[in-house]
Amino acid sequence: MDPELGTFLSHVLGWVYFIAWSASFYPQAILNWRRKSVQGLSIDFIYLNVLGFLCYSIFNLSFYLSSEVQEEYRKRNDGQDNLVRANDVFFAVHALVLSSFTLFQTLIYKREHGQRFSSPARLLIVITILGTGIVFAAVISGSSQWIDLLYYLSYIKLGISFVKYCPQVYLNYSTQSTVGWSIHNILLDFTGGTLSVAQLVLDAYISGNWSGISGDPVKFGLGFVSIFFDLIFMTQHYILYRNREDSYAPVSMVESNGEEKKKGLLLLPTYTKLNYMTFQHEDGAQRTPEVMTDLEMGAGENRPSSQH
Incomplete structure (x- = not known):
């Protein structure tokens, strides 16, 4: 493939996935606002989502802006540059802002009785923070580098991306309904995940540097995790739980x-x-x-x- 054409296609894929993934945060926020309720939405999912995108934002900002981190990456990858792009940075920061706004909605809108942030999710966040503190201390002491801390944060994001969807999958199963969980969010997320993986593979092919995929495991993993759970949610919405009656909406x-x-x-x-x-x-x-x-x-x- 012509390098210039490949680079152009990579930029197109990058910005289209950025738009799709970024837009995926709006349907849920709009749905919550219209219903004046977050009933049917997992509170654990929202809290874990904010933590995950906080880690992802720090990871992308550091890889894109820090010359020290970029140099550490080159030393570990035979002089190759990392594959974090501007659209990766914009997506992560935008996602953090929108997920934080959705978290705010859970504090002001109506909930189900007993719909709260669970103890296991709280424990997971505490363990994550403690682990980050330990790695940070290792960096300060000189036994680790900043890139090690960033990789740790990226693994947190990847792990949270797998765990955070489980409460929502279970909630849909237990209520036999997807009411309160926006399917438009899922469709856009599926599109973004597919294109994100496609861009990363294309970049690795053009540069001949397949280590770029292992060098950015969070982006590669996020795409596949998103696709996997999106398929589950689409199955729940369109096949298993087709009842669309919203018993949580305001009374007319x-x-x-x-x-x-x-x-x-x-x-x-x-x-x-x-x-x-x-x-x-x-x-x-x-x-x-x-x-x-x-x-x-x-x-x-x-x-x-x-x-x-």
């Missing part, structure tokens, strides 16, 4: 025969809002606005005034 209240009733949904929102309807007394005086619940508003918000 309607007036029927003078009585309020729920319209095909199960949960009653607890939000309140000001009722600015005008009520006039016989003497012509107007009542001040009242704070009423959505349930109370359902029966009266379409009547602008009422005579006593």
